[in-house]
Amino acid sequence: MILEVALIAGLWLVLNVLVTRRVLAVARHLYTPHRMLIATIWLFPFIGALMAFTSTPSLRVARGVVDRETPQDRDAAHGPAPETLAADGAPDFAVTEHLQWFHELPLLDWDALAAWAPPAMPGDERSLATHADAIERGRHAWLLHLREQLGAHMGLFVNKDAYVLSSLDDAMARQTADYVTTARARIERLLRGVAQFPGGHRSILLVLDDEDTYYRYVSIYYPDGEFSVSSGMFINAGCPHFVVVRGHLQQLEPVIAHEMTHAALAHLRLPRWLDEGVAVNTERRVAGAQGSLYTPHELHEMHRRHWSAARIQQLWSGESFFRTDDGTMLSYELARIIVEQMARDWEGFLGFLRAAHGAEDAGFAAARDTLGVDLGAFAAALVEAPSDEGWSPQPAAWRSLETV
Structure with missing residues (x-):
């Protein structure tokens, strides 16, 4: 029994190494989602190697594509x-x-x-x-x-x-x-x-x-x-x-x-928080979620401590995305979470994006009219603020904002 297990483990290891080398070799010539394929190889015994093998062309084919291509490039x-x-x-x-x-x-x-x-x-x-x-x-x-x-x-x-x-x-x-x-x-x-x-x-x-x-x-x-x-x-x-x-x-x-x-x-000239929130969520869909230094619980606690009625105005104005402390990271994260939650109603969210074209109020009126959402109350609820008073966008106050 032990010998059989050792043989199977050895076969799995050799197969994974060979297919991983194949994926990396092909990736040097053609674009492939090599990181995802390699993760699949090692996470799913035998099936992962089979999936990665069948998802990549042979090295001969990859080299042939490069050789046949007439570069208009260098x-x-x-x-x-x-x-x-x-x-x-x-x-x-x-x-x-x-x-x-x-x-x-x-x-x-x-x-x-x-x-x-x-x-x-x-x-x-x-x-x-x-x-x-x-x-x-x-x-x-x-x-x-x-x-x-x-x-x-x-x-x-x-x-x-x-x-x-x-x-x-x-x-x-x-x-x-x-x-x-x-x-x-x-x-x-x-x-x-x-x-x-x-x-x-x-x-x-x-x-x-x-x-x-x-x-x-x-x-x-x-x-x-x-x-x-x-x-x-x-x-x-x-x-x-x-x-x-x-x-x-x-x-x-x-x-x-x-x-x-x-x-x-x-072309939509979206408010910065909305533009960044969509970009971060789309980045995750296209390239995969990236690792974080903090657990979701730690991030939530950081949001609770950081955001206030004064600081949320920096998010709505876009100023907080240029901070030189953790406020920048928390701004991207909060924008991502707001967009993620709003986009649960996808068709409504698309209408919100169109309505927010060139908005100078951080999209407040567009969110109210298309989604029935008060941006200030929505953000306050997400970070469990004790009150949402003063959290709605206040464009008249943005020019006088100081870092807080």
Whole structure:
């Protein structure tokens, strides 16, 4: 009996190791949900290995896909950063003359680019496509100029849905771009009816090598801000794009999913707490829940101690997401919980998102009218506050908020 158990255990161990190696080898060439597959292998004896084996192509097939692909992606294919762009019926656009420099990094004058591009006529698909193509060539030109300034080790990878500017090798850059494609599709499916990626434009992902370069870049857009710890950010200024720290590559997927959700909802101009709450919940659906330093009970106690009528106004105004203490983490968590609870009525929640378009009252009127919910009372109940007095959004008081 002992010998039989030992043989079965040995067979299970060898099988798991072999299939795990196969999954990792394939993942170096093609995008696969390798972390989920490996967890399945080790959590479910024999069945997990079978599921992972049948869910991944052979290494020969994976290599064949890469070999057959004609990369439009790395540096030799792009050539040097262009100085001008041409368009039918318009003078050339002088790219270099419209570059603005901050911290020795270039930004393109996006208003000038839009003014130069052939006009887009509503309902005219041809003019819309021509306009989008001109803007896309301007975005591509900017990325090439940015690549030159960030260093020769940086490369620009392009697929049908994404630009990835990074120092990743070809296989990893391709895998990251493929993940952007996968994430876009999942986000559009999860948030059908409200998610909207601009037609004719790829998603732009800047993968910067370290935190110093990351903060140097994002400080262009937030020059006077005091930043909380961050590994990724969606920037919706002129040219929507998201930027992440390379760090541990395994951590990129949830950051990409989170920031791409912001990109898909940017057209709604949602209040920050709502935008972040949807992004965190969607990130979990797309990339899986991440580990936490705290148990749910510990988090609940932290919420009870932290939130007050004064501090909840910082959540509604968006100010608390830029704190440099635990208040930032608790803001993301509370936003996530509020959205999670509201979204139990999914159709009603989608109506709330549409009604909250451009709301300057943190979505108070939209929540009341579409869901019959008082935001202040709702948040107070979730953290078990003794009273909800003063918890509803008070926009007139936000400008005078101080950190509390």
